[in-house]
Amino acid sequence: xxxxxxxxxxxxxxxxxxxxxxxxxxxxxxxxxxxxxxxxxxxxxxxxxxxxxxxxxxxxxxxxxxxxxxxxxxxxxxxxxxxxxxxxxxxxxxxxxxxxxxxxxxxxxxxxxxxxxxxxxxxxxxxxxxxxxxxxxxxxxxxxxxxxxxxxxxxxxxxxxxxxxxxxxxxxxxxxxxxxxxxxxxxxxxxxxxxxxxxxxxxxxxxxxxxxxxxxxxxxxxxxxxxxxxxxxxxxxxxxxxxxxxxxxxxxxxxxxxxxxxxxxxxxxxxxxxxxxxxxxxxxxxxxxxxxxxxxxxxxxxxxxxxxxxxxxxxxxxxx
Amino acid sequence: xxxxxxxxxxxxxxxxxxxxxxxxxxxxxxxxxxxxxxxxxxxxxxxxxxxxxxxxxxxxxxxxxxxxxxxxxxxxxxxxxxxxxxxxxxxxxxxxxxxxxxxxxxxxxxxxxxxxxxxxxxxxxxxxxxxxxxxxxxxxxxxxxxxxxxxxxxxxxxxxxxxxxxxxxxxxxxxxxxxxxxxxxxxxxxxxxxxxxxxxxxxxxxxxxxxxxxxxxxxxxxxxxxxxxxxxxxxxxxxxxxxxxxxxxxxxxxxxxxxxxxxxxxxxxxxxxxxxxxxxxxxxxxxxxxxxxxxxxxxxxxxxxxxxxxxxxxxxxxxx
Numbered sequence: 173x174x175x176x177x178x179x180x181x182x183x184x185x186x187x188x189x190x191x192x193x194x195x196x197x198x199x200x201x202x203x204x205x206x207x208x209x210x211x212x213x214x215x216x217x218x219x220x221x222x223x224x225x226x227x228x229x230x231x232x233x234x235x236x237x238x239x240x241x242x243x244x245x246x247x248x249x250x251x252x253x254x255x256x257x258x259x260x261x262x263x264x265x266x267x268x269x270x271x272x273x274x275x276x277x278x279x280x281x282x283x284x285x286x287x288x289x290x291x292x293x294x295x296x297x298x299x300x301x302x303x304x305x306x307x308x309x310x311x312x313x314x315x316x317x318x319x320x321x322x323x324x325x326x327x328x329x330x331x332x333x334x335x336x337x338x339x340x341x342x343x344x345x346x347x348x349x350x351x352x353x354x355x356x357x358x359x360x361x362x363x364x365x366x367x368x369x370x371x372x373x374x375x376x377x378x379x380x381x382x383x384x385x386x387x388x389x390x391x392x393x394x395x396x397x398x399x400x401x402x403x404x405x406x407x408x409x410x411x412x413x414x415x416x417x418x419x420x421x422x423x424x425x426x427x428x429x430x431x432x433x434x435x436x437x438x439x440x441x442x443x444x445x446x447x448x449x450x451x452x453x454x455x456x457x458x459x460x461x462x463x464x465x466x467x468x469x470x471x472x473x474x475x476x477x478x479x480x481x482x483x484x485x486x487x488x489x490x491x492x
Numbered sequence: 493x494x495x496x497x498x499x500x501x502x503x504x505x506x507x508x509x510x511x512x513x514x515x516x517x518x519x520x521x522x523x524x525x526x527x528x529x530x531x532x533x534x535x536x537x538x539x540x541x542x543x544x545x546x547x548x549x550x551x552x553x554x555x556x557x558x559x560x561x562x563x564x565x566x567x568x569x570x571x572x573x574x575x576x577x578x579x580x581x582x583x584x585x586x587x588x589x590x591x592x593x594x595x596x597x598x599x600x601x602x603x604x605x606x607x608x609x610x611x612x613x614x615x616x617x618x619x620x621x622x623x624x625x626x627x628x629x630x631x632x633x634x635x636x637x638x639x640x641x642x643x644x645x646x647x648x649x650x651x652x653x654x655x656x657x658x659x660x661x662x663x664x665x666x667x668x669x670x671x672x673x674x675x676x677x678x679x680x681x682x683x684x685x686x687x688x689x690x691x692x693x694x695x696x697x698x699x700x701x702x703x704x705x706x707x708x709x710x711x712x713x714x715x716x717x718x719x720x721x722x723x724x725x726x727x728x729x730x731x732x733x734x735x736x737x738x739x740x741x742x743x744x745x746x747x748x749x750x751x752x753x754x755x756x757x758x759x760x761x762x763x764x765x766x767x768x769x770x771x772x773x774x775x776x777x778x779x780x781x782x783x784x785x786x787x788x789x790x791x792x793x794x795x796x797x798x799x800x801x802x803x804x805x806x807x808x809x810x811x812x
Contacts, residue, residue: 193520198540200513203607217540220518224766287523446544446799448766479766491807 176418177324178362183331190232190332191261193221197333199340199473204444209460212471214342215445216333218478219453223284225405225478227257230329230355234318235261237325244268248318249306251299251352251404252281253478254326258318259288270315272306274298278404278450280482298399300409321353321415330356333475334363344371345470348456350477351375351384351426352406354415360475361422375419375426376455378434381407385426387416402489403434405452405478433458439490441476448486450478496738497644498682503651510552510652511584513541517653519660519793524764529780532791534662535765536653538798539773543604545725545798547577550649550675554638555581557645564588568638569626571619571672571724572601573798574646578638579608590635592626594618598724598770600802618719620729641673641735650676653795654683664691665790668776670797671695671704671746672726674735680795681742695739695746696775698754701727705746707736722809723754725772725798753778755809761796762810770798771809 187195198217205213218226231254238246245268248258255271262269271285275294285292293309295301303319310317320326337347337360347364349357361373377385380401386394393416399407419426437454440461441447456474460467507515518537525533538546551574558566565588568578575591582589591605595614605612613629615621623639630637640646657667657680667684669677681693697705700721706714713736719727739746757774760781761767776794780787 193518196516198513198518200541203542204604207607215540219766220535220537220540221520222523284524287527442768443803446539446768446801448762448768481766483763487811491811 174421176358176362176421177414178327178331178358178418180363180366183328183335183363186233186328187332187335189236190229190329194228194232195332196336199336199342202445205440208440208444210464211460211467211469214344214471214473216337216473216475218333218476219449223253223256223260224480225253225257226330226333226356227253228260229332230326231257231261233325233329234258234323235265235267238267238316239265243316245270245313245315246318247272247306247309247315248320249273249299249302251407252277252285253405253480254320255285255290256281256288256480259285259290263289270309272302272309274302278480278482281480284480298409299407321355321358322412326355327359330359331363334360337473338363338367343471344473346372346374346467346472348459348472348474349373349375350406350452350455350475351377352452353408353412354384354419356475356477358415358418358422362418365422372424373422374459375423376459377406377426377428378403378455379428379430382428383409384411384416384419385428387411388419388423388426391420402431403451403455405450427459429455429458429462433461435489436461442490447476448479448481449476450481453477453479494741496678496682496741497734498647498651498678498738500683500686503648503655503683506553506648507652507655509556510549510649514548514552515652516656519656519662522765525760528760528764530784531780531787531789534664534791534793536657536793536795538653538796539769543573543576543580544800545573545577546650546653546676547573548580549652550646551577551581553645553649554578554643555585555587558587558636559585563636565633565635566638567592567626567629567635568640569593569619569622570640571727572597572605573725573800574640575605575610576601576608576800579605579610583609590629592622592629594622598800598802601800604800618729619727641675641678642732646675647679650679651683654680657793658683658687663791664793666692666694666787666792668779668792668794669693669695670726670772670775670795671697672772673728673732674704674739676795676797678735678738678742682738685742692744693742694779695743696779697726697746697748698723698775699748699750702748703729704731704736704739705748707731708739708743708746711740722751723771723775725770747779749775749778749782753781756781759810767796768799768801768806769796770801773797773799
């Protein structure tokens, strides 16, 4: 590995500032899924915490840094999970948190952001417009903009998942990572490549939001005009160049999966693992479903990264 | 506390023999539930492990003891979760495991017992008949009978949940514990009463399977003719005298809840916590729903003890 922007020492240090409710999450084999999928399947569960996603790991690092630097306010764009996590981390430290989101975002996520006391601004467009608006607010108000995946704290927080995988002592062939902006993939990928280089890091993105995957394959930033996926947590159109550079160092592959496979993955996680997951968290299972031969007989870990769904939509996807 | 059959030192020692996949389970506040229930709600999640229930904590202690004593085989009666856990713990140690269950048991549980390599015997009756049959097999084959709740290992394993609650550093007013045979309640209750005596231990049982709760209130064993509840994991009719004696020492209250409240609890855990739970694991939420005034403003922990459900039945209960 030529080197990324991340440093494993900083990832280790991050553990010391993250609320322990986000750390040391369950890692367990799910044999009922293995029988269906034809490979060893272990689940790293990132949903059993106050914000139901892994994003708290990163926002804890962000918020701690803000407090140490004397900052009082912070703004981010979010599809919902980062905003919820930043609201949670900020509230406990007396920070004023503003979250900018698309008005088409998952309702349950927006409700939780409000309930956690953050100021919520909705834009009449997609996540990229929310990013632009958040940047404008930061500039106008002179406050810190948290840019998911670009800001190293968000990657370092995610990287602590990688440390836990390595330190579990379990042996894996492959880690399947949901790919959106890239914080999860570069964070986990950096740690795996440094501490367990034999483990394959495979990123998974919906075919309906393929910008980062296309960029990884072409080794240059490729943007798309629009997105069309239920996996709201990973639906970006404009990859960040620095993040792509890191991803090129740590990812062994990046694959695209169909909406049908994502839904099938969600249903399998419900039926065979008893897990409610949001679409982004089913991407790993979807990748196995789309290429059973590739994974046959291998030991695979999939990071179940979030469970924030609208109950009605979930029932529609998973019900029969 | 006058003393139970349990010893906190032995509960501590149990931690050393339990596979770590069952230990240090998530404990987190669920504010979305708090808004609905009017009290502080923390969840102790016992479903993110290879058998989707807390029972592995106890069967690990049982199986370790069997191996140390040179035993090769073991039999238990189970509504499904103990059998699954014993099959898991026994398989890893080369033990022959026989599980006796009612033929009316939850299909998913029976399938997992078989898949884990245990011999499964079905009886044409309820759980109490399965207990009789398991005892007969043990006697005939000269092998160890594991009696849930009577055998101290099962209570000590459950007690490790109590240790984790105490050591979390969080402060609670009340712990809500599902009550069936009593291992979970006496195990957790013993530890709480010894290490955190100010925390109220409230046991919750379905009105359709009230034998242990009636016994606790009358301070003598009360049996019932039949059971009628979807909470299969706690549907016993014949309380064990020794377990009742322990329960009288450690429980502050034992309450009964309706099937409607159990279903409402399952639905709330799905909608507001993103958790699939089996009916027994919703008893705590059901207790709050049935007596909001009692719990108003208090900080309550509920142990989500299992998630083994038949997917179709779950959809029927939780769907709208």
